[in-house]
Amino acid sequence: MNISGTLNFFKVLLQPSLAIPTYSVPTFDHVPSILANLPEIHALVIDKDNCFAIDGTDSVYPKYADTWKLLQTKYPNRLLIVSNSTGTRNDGRAEILESNTGAAVLRHTTKKPGCFPDILQYFSKHGINNPSSIAVIGDRVLTDVVMGNLNNAPSIWVSEGVELSNGIFQVFERWLVNYLQKKNK
Numbered sequence: 293m294n295i296s297g298t299l300n301f302f303k304v305l306l307q308p309s310l311a312i313p314t315y316s317v318p319t320f321d322h323v324p325s326i327l328a329n330l331p332e333i334h335a336l337v338i339d340k341d342n343c344f345a346i347d348g349t350d351s352v353y354p355k356y357a358d359t360w361k362l363l364q365t366k367y368p369n370r371l372l373i374v375s376n377s378t379g380t381r382n383d384g385r386a387e388i389l390e391s392n393t394g395a396a397v398l399r400h401t402t403k404k405p406g407c408f409p410d411i412l413q414y415f416s417k418h419g420i421n422n423p424s425s426i427a428v429i430g431d432r433v434l435t436d437v438v439m440g441n442l443n444n445a446p447s448i449w450v451s452e453g454v455e456l457s458n459g460i461f462q463v464f465e466r467w468l469v470n471y472l473q474k475k476n477k
């Protein structure tokens with residue numbers, strides 16, 4: 293049970309604009325084209341499941357290998373994987389993911405969207421203290437996008453991911469973003 297996520301679901305009900313992503317792309321392969329126009333971004337928080345990896349796996353989806361390499365070259369030591377699965381338990385998966393990707397995996401007990409203080413603590417060691425210079429990339433609105441909006445960090449929402457999910461939350465999130473974006477036009 294994601295207590296942080298549940299509490300923040302109610303925040304979104306009160307303030308629906310928290311669910312509007314700063315940028316939207318269909319897949320992880322499209323992320324570099326957005327970042328190319330954002331020189332103020334110096335660090336990336338990257339979600340794992342259905343963002344750069346198939347749900348439940350701990351490696352980069354082979355089709356995204358070039359994009360992954362490109363981002364690692366552009367943001368050396370400033371690319372942090374923040375997953376609500378891998379890295380939340382002491383089960384060895386974070387170490388496997390780090391070895392497979394060459395990137396750091398945040399160890400955290402509070403799940404997204406509540407773990408931004410842990411993220412800031414990590415990046416402060418690399419000289420990055422301004423949330424607006426950290427982009428949050430992920431496929432989930434109520435965790436990834438809301439975490440960005442709650443902390444003044446721009447979000448890049450990966451709307452389809454590796455596989456378009458028909459899970460009830462994912463269908464609801466796609467409907468919600470579509471509705472809010474039309475309403476705000």
Ligand SMILES: [Mg+2]
Nearest residue numbers: 339341342431
């Ligand atoms: Mg995800």
